[in-house]
Amino acid sequence: MELTYTADEEAFRLRIRDWIAKNQPQSEGRPGTEELRRWQRRLQEAGLLGAAWPKEHGGGALTAMEQAILNEEFARADAPPPLGFMGISWVGPAILRFGTEEQKRRFVPPLLAGDDVWATGYSEPNAGSDLYNTQTRAVREGDEYVINGQKVWTSLAHVSNWYFLLVRTSSEGHKVAGLSVLLVPLDTPGIEIRPTQMITGGSEFSEVFLQNVRVPVDSILGEEGQGYDVVSSALINERSGIASGIRFDRSLAELIETARATNSASDPVWRQRVADLAIRTKIMNAIGLRVLSDQLHDRFNPHTSAAMKCIATSLTQAFSETGVEMMGAYGVLYDATGEGTEGETTGPWSQRFLMDRAMTIAGGTSEIQRNIVAERVLGLPRR
Ligand SMILES: Cc1cc2nc3c(=O)[nH]c(=O)nc-3n(C[C@H](O)[C@H](O)[C@H](O)COP(=O)(O)OP(=O)(O)OC[C@H]3O[C@@H](n4cnc5c(N)ncnc54)[C@H](O)[C@@H]3O)c2cc1C
Incomplete structure (x- = not known):
């Protein structure tokens, strides 16, 4: 077992360290939304976001080792995560895994560039740990789904423009078989976002109410009934992201x-x-x-x-x-x-x-x- 880095990896580390020192936000205190968006754009332009993703979808195409060195250097410099870190770390990989080619082309580049910021809507008043119990319904009417229900604890809904939304598309069979994920613009008529004040004084999460929200049927990610698999894959990345962050x-x-x-x-x-x-x-x-x-x-x-x-x-x-x-x-x-x-x-x-x-x-x-x-x-x- 060899726990040292190669000369090339050390050279990469020094280049990254120098780049972070020149480019990370310099504001006093914690940076605000627009500063984090600009930081994300600089990272994207430098090829340092979605680092392990394929290049054709805008990823930096770094190796797993380079990604690890990058993470170490961000930690060393106490650099903040980019504005759309949830999209980058867990929504983007799920779209790359379950999405159609059209969805990958449509969603991944703006997600990396910070033009689209994603929030995730799984939890509900009666479905947190027990996501099988998801009650928000999406009923198919012609070429559209009509969504009704309520989500809670949606992080960063107030700065996001897209919603990675877990819904129930069927009540037949086992509860898990009726779950699906829809990709929904947060400015769709019928969506109301109510920020929740946290003990820190901030309002980083919200309740989200959905009333007769209409989206085209091609908003579905993966197949109808595949929602739990999609969310589980995103949650695995979320947990690794929380731990390694x-x-x-x-x-x-x-x-x-x-x-x-x-x-x-x-x-x-x-x-x-x-x-x-x-x-x-x-x-x-x-x-x-x-x-x-x-x-x-x-x-x-x-x-x-x-x-x-x-x-x-x-x-x-x-x-x-x-x-x-x-x-x-x-x-x-x-x-x-x-x-x-x-x-x-x-x-x-x-x-x-x-x-x-x-x-x-x-x-x-x-x-x-x-x-x-x-x-x-x-x-x-x-x-
Ligand atoms: C900072 C933060 C950000 C969040 N962001 C999001 C977000 O962006 N999107 C989103 O959808 N949700 C988000 N959540 C919600 C989070 O996913 C849920 O709070 C969490 O899954 C727990 O669900 P719950 O609050 O309904 O608690 P419950 O599921 O009601 O659990 C209550 C208690 O019972 C325990 N419990 C439940 N089931 C079992 C079991 N089977 N065995 C043993 N113990 C059990 C739990 O551990 C807990 O202590 C966020 C939460 C926090 C704190």
């Missing part, structure tokens, strides 16, 4: 900085907690290398994403909890004044602490990830 080395460096700034570095209790997180960071990095090795050797282990998501999201919570506690009373200050901004009184860990609570729920809860591991990896019986 968490930047533990950076969190560790920041926690050590906080420990020094608060005179906690020589306190035996804090030292134990920081060292424990350092050990768990090393374990996560080693698992990351294992996943990379699987990719490089075409060993497809779809359910690794469930285990990775579970461990990574719990660890990120442990970091932000430790950071907030270490800061004492200052740690809980949080002042959000608008999109992409945090007030001057915000402590360095508070926003992360609030947002990290959601990470063990988004993309499927930890309990559901453990069920997937129990059933599909360990072969235990289903309850």
Whole structure:
């Protein structure tokens, strides 16, 4: 086993590092929507988006190793994800896998360029973990589907223009057999988006109401009844995306900085907690290398994403909890004044602490990830 990079890979790394330093958003605080869209365009023009996708669909056609180096360098520079990261990481791959040639040509280039931003609509008031219970209906009338229902927790609906929508097209047979995915413009008459205020002060997700929404029948992705397969493939990418998007080395460096700034570095209790997180960071990095090795050797282990998501999201919570506690009373200050901004009184860990609570729920809860591991990896019986 050789865990070093070749000279060519190291040269690629230096080129990428230099490019990121010159091109990443320079705004104070978190960048806003338009800044993230411009960042996405620069990435696209440089061939760094959809890096592992075929070139004919606008991908950068990088190798899996180059993609991994790219991710490491983004993490090192603390570069933000592009505006349409959900489309790039999970909707785009599903369109490439299940879409017609016409759909690939129509949807993939604007998705990469940041002209189209995608939101995903699976969850409903009575269908979150249990997507089999999806109630939003799409009834075929001539050349159209007519959609009625309600979605909840749609991330980034307020900045998106397309909707990757899970609907029920049939009530016959097993519940799962009646599910389909439709690709729906979010400005179609009959769609109402109501943002939900989060504990962070932002409104990054919304309830979406659909009333007599009409779309052409060729809006379907894959076949009628194939919706669960389509969504499962997107969810596998979402879970890997959530897990690999968490930047533990950076969190560790920041926690050590906080420990020094608060005179906690020589306190035996804090030292134990920081060292424990350092050990768990090393374990996560080693698992990351294992996943990379699987990719490089075409060993497809779809359910690794469930285990990775579970461990990574719990660890990120442990970091932000430790950071907030270490800061004492200052740690809980949080002042959000608008999109992409945090007030001057915000402590360095508070926003992360609030947002990290959601990470063990988004993309499927930890309990559901453990069920997937129990059933599909360990072969235990289903309850
Ligand atoms: C930050 C964030 C972003 C999100 N973005 C989106 C989005 O863009 N699009 C979208 O469609 N949804 C989105 N969601 C919704 C998310 O997918 C759901 O919240 C999640 O799937 C859980 O569903 P639920 O909230 O209905 O909880 P429920 O399914 O009602 O679960 C409630 C509790 O019961 C547990 N539970 C349920 N079933 C089982 C079981 N079989 N075994 C053991 N325990 C179980 C769960 O783990 C949970 O603790 C987002 C959520 C968050 C937090």
